Amino acid sequence: MNTLSSWLYDRVNWKWVVSAIVLFACFIAFILPWQAAESKEATGGGESPDSSFWYTADDLYQMAESYGEAGRSAYIYARFTFDLIWPLAYLFLLVVLISALYRVLPAASHWRKLNLIPLGGWACDMLENIGASITMYRYPLRTPVIAELTPIFTMVKWCLIYASFAALVPGVILTIIHYVRVRLNRG
Secondary structure, rough: HHHHHHHHHHHHOOHHHHHHHHHHHHHHHHHHHHHHHHHHHOOOOOOOOOOOOOOOHHHHHHHHHHHHHHHHHHHHHHOHHHHHHHHHHHHHHHHHHHHHHHHOOOOOHHHHEEEEEEEEHHHHHHHHHHHHHHHHHHOOOOOHHHHHHHHHHHHHHHHHHHHHHHHHHHHHHHHHHHHHHHHHHHH
């Protein structure tokens, strides 16, 4: 993991930052609203495991019931099309921004490894998608263990994504302090 973190610090530059922001903004502005409308139409607008912070296995089964057969199929299809790409967009944004902001810290600082937190969120998102899809596919059959683990993956996903966004605030402050110090030392 140290190697990956260091590799990111070595590679990330302003072009990556601009690309990540533009890609994320395009997803937010165009693709997410379209996907939300598609999902609402296919599933009847009910609750979704992806957007919930916490739910239970029973809640997941109730979602599967309320979606109906066509809604479950649409849900599974979206998990293996759209929801493979969207997590890459937020992963790219968060990894790039954290790497750009925390690069002002010394190379030996353990705080620089914060750029890997989004990877955990992404991994839990993938596990959530797999678990929810298996549960939806097998419904009305029960899917023990997977249905119980899926809400945990969802909660951990959101915690890591929120932590990644929260890490941007001290990163901005550290970067500002660094550049103010550099300018003061020059003058």
